[in-house]
Amino acid sequence: DVKVTQSSRYLVKRTGEKVFLECVQDMDHENMFWYRQDPGLGLRLIYFSYDVKMKEKGDIPEGYSVSREKKERFSLILESASTNQTSMYLCASSLSGGVDTQYFGPGTRLTVL
Amino acid sequence: ELKVEQNPLFLSMQEGKNYTIYCNYSTTSDRLYWYRQDPGKSLESLFVLLSNGAVKQEGRLMASLDTKARLSTLHITAAVHDLSATYFCAVEERVGGSRLTFGEGTQLTVNP
Numbered sequence: 102d103v104k105v106t107q108s109s110r111y112l113v114k115r116t117g118e119k120v121f122l123e124c125v126q127d128m129d130h131e132n133m134f135w136y137r138q139d140p141g142l143g144l145r146l147i148y149f150s151y152d153v154k155m156k157e158k159g160d161i162p163e164g165y166s167v168s169r170e171k172k173e174r175f176s177l178i179l180e181s182a183s184t185n186q187t188s189m190y191l192c193a194s195s196l197s198g199g200v201d202t203q204y205f206g207p208g209t210r211l212t213v214l
Numbered sequence: 215e216l217k218v219e220q221n222p223l224f225l226s227m228q229e230g231k232n233y234t235i236y237c238n239y240s241t242t243s244d245r246l247y248w249y250r251q252d253p254g255k256s257l258e259s260l261f262v263l264l265s266n267g268a269v270k271q272e273g274r275l276m277a278s279l280d281t282k283a284r285l286s287t288l289h290i291t292a293a294v295h296d297l298s299a300t301y302f303c304a305v306e307e308r309v310g311g312s313r314l315t316f317g318e319g320t321q322l323t324v325n326p
Binding site: 132134136141142143144145146149159160191193195200201202203204205206207208 | 218318
């Protein structure tokens with residue numbers, strides 16, 4: 102079974118703090134993704150990566166950055182957290198080529214006070 | 215920019231009834247995915263539709279894809295309470311690798 106894990110289920114941070122969200126997958130997938138999920142807006146893609154050290158902006162990259170130093174790990178960084186970044190963050194991974202079903206982690210609910 | 219729209223966004227139905235969720239998208243794509251999300255949980259893959267006319271069925275759910283109309287449907291037959299969840303469609307774009315654009319989700323409640 103594909104397993105995607107995220108470092109925290111719940112996180113509370115203060116405005117201006119630097120926040121790291123970690124995601125690890127154990128299936129040797131090339132592709133990894135970070136989404137945020139907000140009621141009524143579905144999932145919106147923040148950043149994605151097709152390979153180690155590669156990154157591509159998604160639809161809402163402002164205020165975020167990412168790091169992919171190893172194939173299995175994809176980190177989302179909020180350089181200076183703001184209250185409008187309070188959200189559910191979901192990480193996903195997929196294999197390249199063929200059917201690219203994305204497998205999702207359990208999510209991190211981040212609250213910025 | 216690819217846009218994906220689902221309707222209805224909220225659906226309350228009685229057990230035993232049939233209903234269809236619609237997913238429209240704005241640009242050419244021949245790959246569409248359906249996911250299910252239970253409250254407080256993450257997304258689980260339901261169906262992958264890979265070509266025009268594709269139909270997949272699992273239990274009381276059946277998904278189809280019409281790429282010419284840019285439309286996918288998720289049909290629920292004889293609903294049961296266990297189907298209560300939020301259902302998302304997602305359309306694939308191949309830009310280098312592949313990425314998905316999700317609809318807003320349809321929150322389904324099946325009442326006894």
